[in-house]
Amino acid sequence: MKILLFGIAREIAGQQRLEVPPDEQPETVADLRAWVNKRYGALAGLKSFAIAVDNEYAEDHVKLYPSSEIALIPPVSGG
Amino acid sequence: MLVEIVAEIDLNRAFRHLQTEGAGGINLFIGTVRDHANGKKVRLLEFEAYIPMALLEMQRIGQKAMERWALERVVIQHVTGEKKVGEPVVITGASSAHRAAAFEASRFLIDELKKTVPIWKKEYYEDSSVWVNAYP
Numbered sequence: 463m464k465i466l467l468f469g470i471a472r473e474i475a476g477q478q479r480l481e482v483p484p485d486e487q488p489e490t491v492a493d494l495r496a497w498v499n500k501r502y503g504a505l506a507g508l509k510s511f512a513i514a515v516d517n518e519y520a521e522d523h524v525k526l527y528p529s530s531e532i533a534l535i536p537p538v539s540g541g
Numbered sequence: 542m543l544v545e546i547v548a549e550i551d552l553n554r555a556f557r558h559l560q561t562e563g564a565g566g567i568n569l570f571i572g573t574v575r576d577h578a579n580g581k582k583v584r585l586l587e588f589e590a591y592i593p594m595a596l597l598e599m600q601r602i603g604q605k606a607m608e609r610w611a612l613e614r615v616v617i618q619h620v621t622g623e624k625k626v627g628e629p630v631v632i633t634g635a636s637s638a639h640r641a642a643a644f645e646a647s648r649f650l651i652d653e654l655k656k657t658v659p660i661w662k663k664e665y666y667e668d669s670s671v672w673v674n675a676y677p
Contacts, residue, residue: 466591468589468591468659468661469589469661469663469672469675470661470672470675473672507676508675508676509674509675509676509677514591514594514659517593517594517597518594518597519657533591533594533659535591535659536661536672536675537674537675538655538656538657538658538659538660538661538674539655539660539661539662539672539673539674539675540588540590540595540619540631540654540655540658540659540660540661540662541572541619541630541631541651541654541655541660541662
């Protein structure tokens with residue numbers, strides 16, 4: 463499973479995407495959030511981050527599939 | 542509805558889209574690069590977008606505005622890349638039979654864009670840089 467990164471999240475991780483190892487695959491958005499906080503502690507220091515699944519903001523209960531397009535959305539600042 | 546992410550803001554294109562025979566008023570908001578932030582001198586801004594999702598969010602906001610006011614048309618244009626002080630970075634606009642709806646919708650579009658559209662801004666000062674809004 464791959465997670466797209468943008469802005470400050472991309473800079474903190476030093477890469478454009480995170481690869482979740484096969485034996486750590488999160489089932490839901492909440493699981494993914496926990497995984498990110500554990501493996502990338504620096505991201506937990508951000509004001510907040512949202513998770514998008516298939517181009518939509520996803521709440522904690524949303525299920526993840528290997529085919530899902532998943533992105534980590536740090537606080538937005540457009541305009 | 543004209544919703545796009547571009548390298549350069551195209552004011553004429555936005556205006557032409559909003560022009561209709563039924564419109565009695567067109568309102569455009571243009572966001573530009575300011576030369577200061579947090580007491581520091583800003584050299585330039587860099588914008589990054591999650592383009593497919595940003596376009597969908599912008600369409601969703603445009604749709605909301607169309608449902609809420611009696612509008613002829615709606616425009617949202619946002620740039621990515623580096624922009625210098627004074628340059629335009631975003632346009633929101635609406636046209637309507639009577640001006641009140643176009644004024645209100647245009648403001649709604651920019652206010653909502655700032656809340657939900659996945660676009661990020663990095664401010665470059667003379668000796669440092671920062672992703673806006675990232676930390677508490």
